[in-house]
Amino acid sequence: MNVDTGEGRALATGYLDELRVSRRLSANTILAYRRDLDHLLAFAADEERALETLDRHDLEAFVRQLMSSGLSPRSVARMVACVRGFYRFLVQDGHLVGNPADDVRAPRAWPSLPKFLSVDEVDRLLEAPDVGTPTGLRDRALLELLYATGMRVTELVTLRMGAINLDAGFLTCVGKGAKERIVPIGRVAVDWVGRYLASGRPALLKKRKSVQLFVNARGGASLSRIGFWKVIKKYGRQAGL
Numbered sequence: 001m002n003v004d005t006g007e008g009r010a011l012a013t014g015y016l017d018e019l020r021v022s023r024r025l026s027a028n029t030i031l032a033y034r035r036d037l038d039h040l041l042a043f044a045a046d047e048e049r050a051l052e053t054l055d056r057h058d059l060e061a062f063v064r065q066l067m068s069s070g071l072s073p074r075s076v077a078r079m080v081a082c083v084r085g086f087y088r089f090l091v092q093d094g095h096l097v098g099n100p101a102d103d104v105r106a107p108r109a110w111p112s113l114p115k116f117l118s119v120d121e122v123d124r125l126l127e128a129p130d131v132g133t134p135t136g137l138r139d140r141a142l143l144e145l146l147y148a149t150g151m152r153v154t155e156l157v158t159l160r161m162g163a164i165n166l167d168a169g170f171l172t173c174v175g176k177g178a179k180e181r182i183v184p185i186g187r188v189a190v191d192w193v194g195r196y197l198a199s200g201r202p203a204l205l206k207k208r209k210s211v212q213l214f215v216n217a218r219g220g221a222s223l224s225r226i227g228f229w230k231v232i233k234k235y236g237r238q239a240g241l
Contacts, residue, residue: 125236134201
């Protein structure tokens with residue numbers, strides 16, 4: 001069976017054009033996204049499948065292939081975020097009914113933990129916070145967002161309220177060289193950030209005001225890098241990692 005990749009490339013180009021026009025991403029960011037989608041197109045061609053027919057299990061196999069190729073966990077996380085955004089675009093454009101990449105997760109390295117974590121170990125880490133408390137809700141949202149996007153810790157802890165759009169499933173972050181980029185967010189991370197914003201953050205702020213997305217237990221101030229590393233270490237110990 002020969003699969004015509006022309007239609008897949010046309011869909012990928014449509015997504016990149018949408019990002020270029022509506023999100024106003026830089027040429028370098030668009031190029032990086034194109035390379036990520038080229039990996040997906042190559043995978044689909046090897047499997048003799050059209051992009052629109054790939055399901056969650058196929059995309060998880062794609063992630064395993066990326067990991068075995070020697071790419072860094074951060075690079076794989078970025079590619080997963082790109083693929084998630086691409087399939088969201090296909091849903092919004094009427095090509096698909098549901099997003100097969102929404103719940104796709106990748107193994108990754110975590111700051112301040114001594115080893116590379118499997119998907120099962122990551123699940124244990126993510127489930128460690130006590131989400132019945134405001135701090136636990138914040139920490140679960142932090143961990144889910146880091147895992148879903150592969151952002152750098154500094155980018156994560158300095159996010160402002162205006163940087164995230166849960167309805168669209170995107171956030172805007174400022175990385176190295178003060179370069180702004182758009183990062184797709186998965187459904188699970190959107191859900192936990194939404195829960196944190198609804199009850200965890202207001203409880204931490206205690207009627208105080210702050211532009212920071214993630215605030216510390218004293219309310220108002222953003223969580224520091226050191227504070228975040230303490231969070232990771234704490235839940236790593238609780239998860240037996």
